[in-house]
Structure formats: structure tokens, C-alpha cells
Amino acid sequence: MKYRKLGSSDLEVSEISLGAWLTYAGGIEAEQTRACTEAAFAAGINFFDTANVYGRGAAETAWGEILSDHPRDSYILATKVWGQMSDDPADRGLSAAQIAKQIDASLARLQTDYVDLYQAHRFDSDVPIEETIEALQQVVRDGKARYLGFSEWTPEQIQAAIDIAGPELFVSSQPQYSMLWRAQEAEVFGLCAANGISQIVWSPLAQGILTGKYRPGEPAPAGTRAASDSMGGFIARLMNDETLTAVQRLRPIAEEAGLTMVELALAWVLRRTELASAIIGASRPEQVHANAAAAGVALSADLLAAIDAALGDVSVTGQTLAPLATAGVRHR
Ligand SMILES: NC(=O)c1ccc[n+]([C@@H]2O[C@H](COP(=O)([O-])OP(=O)(O)OC[C@H]3O[C@@H](n4cnc5c(N)ncnc54)[C@H](OP(=O)(O)O)[C@@H]3O)[C@@H](O)[C@H]2O)c1
Helix, strand or coil, X not given: CCEEECXXXXXXXXXXXXXXXXXXXXXXXXHHXXXXXXXXXXXXXXXXXXXXXXXXXXXXXHHHHHHCCCCHHHCEEEEEECCCCCCCCCCCCCCHHHHHHHHHHHHHHHCCCCEEEEEECXXXXXXXXXXXXXXXXXXXXXXXXXXXXXXXXXXXXXXXXXXXXXXXXXXXXXXXXXXXXXXXXXXXXXXXXXXXXXXXXXXXXXXXXXXXXXXXXXXXXCCCCCCCCCXXXXXXXXXXXXXXXXXHCHHHHHHHCCCCHXXXXXXXXXXXCCEEEEEECCCCHHHHHHHHCCCCCCCCHHHHHHXXXXXXXXXXXXXHHXXXXXXXXXXX
């Protein structure tokens, strides 16, 4: 495993990290969750990402039981706040009261006194940004989190926070990023790098599509995320024949480079020095080991050009997303 510094923090995170989203929130059995998590430790992965909202606490509870068998200083733990936590539509967001309540609930489920990284899962335009920032800073002052991050904020939202609290407020940004999803590459990566904020990216395998296991015109193989009733909805957006056909064109490119498709996809995101880590999901321990092997793999300029030529215009870019730019920033 290779390790990179997380933004302006003193944390050294593994280039490949493990996330709990659809998998350990109940998507796979408890025994497999434990096997995947232990495989991560065995592979040198020291960075674990979850959220309060994954299974409304279920993913944090599952990891609390497993991680508490390991010394607390042997892993770097990240969780998030924002998502709706009960049937009450007001039980969500980034108000001071919600953040104060949710961090304590997360810590109880995770069976620890602190998380290393506490992330705003999205921006909350209903709350003045000053209130959110002060509440997050209070979590750090109370010793309940060491560092702060955010996920999927727009450049405007990131800049507003930096203007108020300085670049040291946040150490990480968590965008979706893969060969197929490049929306935040254009603006967010540069803005964050200039302010000491690393990218820790989600769905670097496009939820499994970039492994090449889904073939155009064929049903999704049994036991995969795309074949699952409970999880398949999330991957559906990228499961079209044009995308799956383009991904198959990566197969000979990987083979010629002596890499697996998984290694090609993960090395592709890790080529960017703005990244600290690629957060993978895994439903089986073998996947953890296969994915961890991508750490330290370098891709040549020719290889990168061949990847872009193979994919053509199936990737989602910043420009494609621009019309969707989300709500603005509310001030006190
Ligand atoms: N901040 C956010 O809003 C946000 C949103 C989503 C995710 N995340 C974070 O990012 C993490 C990763 O997301 P993700 O699970 O979508 O990541 P991903 O790594 O792109 O996809 C993971 C899935 O792909 C399949 N897979 C992984 N390795 C494989 C291999 N070697 N061979 C074949 N199939 C393989 C597995 O599914 P099957 O075996 O079931 O097919 C696995 O569950 C999450 O757990 C979470 O921590 C954050």
C-alpha cells in the first residue's frame, strides 16, 4: 500500500480506502462485512469512510463492532452528517442542533470517542453557512473530530466557507470521480489544491462498471450491485449500452499495459496529485485485495490518451453538469 497526506492535516491515508455505503449498511451479510474490513487491514488500508445516513446508522453500527477490535490509532475513520435520519423530514441538514445531535449518535454507534474526519455530506442552503461552520468547529473543539471535510460542494460554496473561516477549516473534499464521472475535475480540484484541501473520491469504479463485468445487451451477472433489487437503482444511470460498450474498449488497453481493468480504473483516478485516496466499495474480500493492488501503479501519457480515445464522449464532465449547479449560499 502507498499513503498520501490528507490535505493540510497530519494524517497519512492509504491511496485505496474502504467505504461502507450500499454494502455494510445492510446490502451484504455481517460476516462478509467483517471479512471485507479485515481484508482491508491486511492489505494496508488504514482509511475507512462511512456516514450517519448509510442505512440510517446501520453502517456505523456494523463498523463500530468490527473496528473496536482494532487499536483506535491503527485506522483513520471518517463519517458524515446531513442526510435524513428518521421519518421526520426535519431530522436532517447542517443546523447547529442537528450537527451536535448527530456527532454524538455517530460516535456512540462507532464505539469511539472521536472520528478523524467529520464531513458535511452535502451543502445545506436552508441554514446560514456561518451557523454550520461554527457547529462543525465546535465538534473539533470538543475533541469529537480531528479534522473537517465536505462532499459535493460547489466552488461557490467552498469559496464562501474559506472566506469565512480560512483555508485551514477543511482538509478534504469528497466528490464522485472516475473515468466515467469527471464533473468536479475542472473547477473543484484546483480550488481545493490552492487551499490545502485533498480530494478523497467516491465510486472510483463507477460502482463496479469499470471492472468490465457488465456487458452491453446482457443481463447483469447474479450477485452484482446492478442485479440487486435494493442497490441496483443507484447504478442504473450509468448502465446503458453506449457506456458499457465504451468500457469494453478499455479491456485490450489494460491487457496491453499488463494491468487488470480494476487497476487501470483506480490508477487513473490516483494519477491526480490532488487526490489523497480513492474510496472503494467491496462486497467480497477478494475485491478488496484486487483493488488495493492499484496503489502505486503509474500510467503513461500514451495510456491516458488511449483511455480517453476509447471512452469517447461517454464521460460526464463539468460542462455537462453546469446547468444543474445547486442552490446558493445563505448568510446570517
Ligand atoms: N459522499 C457521497 O455522497 C458518497 C456517495 C456514494 C459513495 N460514497 C463513498 O464511496 C464509497 C465507495 O462507493 P462505491 O461502493 O460506489 O464504489 P466503487 O468502488 O465504485 O464500487 C464498489 C462496488 O463495485 C463492485 N466491485 C468493487 N471491486 C470490484 C472488483 N475488484 N471486481 C468486481 N467488482 C468489484 C462491488 O459491487 P458488487 O460486487 O455488488 O457488484 C462493490 O461494492 C462508499 O462506500 C462511500 O464511502 C460517498
